[in-house]
Amino acid sequence: MIFIERHLSEVLASQDQMLERRGEQVQHTPERQTRLCDEYSRQVQALKVLLARRPGLDVLFLKREEILRDSRAAAEAMNRFLGGTYNVAAMAAEVDPQLHRQRW
Numbered sequence: 001m002i003f004i005e006r007h008l009s010e011v012l013a014s015q016d017q018m019l020e021r022r023g024e025q026v027q028h029t030p031e032r033q034t035r036l037c038d039e040y041s042r043q044v045q046a047l048k049v050l051l052a053r054r055p056g057l058d059v060l061f062l063k064r065e066e067i068l069r070d071s072r073a074a075a076e077a078m079n080r081f082l083g084g085t086y087n088v089a090a091m092a093a094e095v096d097p098q099l100h101r102q103r104w
Contacts, residue, residue, distance in 0.1 A: 001057060002078060005044070006064040008037045071095035 012033060016026045051059050060081040067074040075091035 001051070001059045002081065003048075003051070003059055003061050004064050004067065005061060008040045008044075009033070010064075011040065012036055067095060068097045 016028070019026050051057060058081070060077065062074055062077065071092040071094075072088065074095070075086075075088045078091065079086045079088050
C-alpha cells in the first residue's frame with residue numbers, strides 16, 4: 001500500500017470547496033477547523049496503528065508536499081517499493097504541481 005499524507009488543513013480546505021460547489025453551507029470558523037483537524041488526525045493515527053499490525057501488509061508512507069517538490073525522488077521510492085520494474089521518469093512526469101490548489 002502507498003499512503004500519501006497531506007496537511008489536514010489542505011484536506012479540509014479542499015473538502016470545503018467541494019461542499020460549496022455542491023451548494024452546501026460551510027461554516028468557516030476556527031473552532032470547526034480545529035475540531036475537524038483533531039478528529040482527522042486521530043483517524044489517521046488510528047489507521048497507521050491498524051496498518052502496522054496487519055500481517056503481510058507493507059506500507060510506503062510519502063508526504064504530498066515532498067512528492068510535489070521532488071517527484072523524481074518520490075517516483076524512485078515508489079519504484080523500489082513496488083519491485084523496481086516501473087519507468088521512474090514517466091512516473092515523475094505525471095506529477096503536476098499546478099493541481100496543488102489548496103496550500104497549507
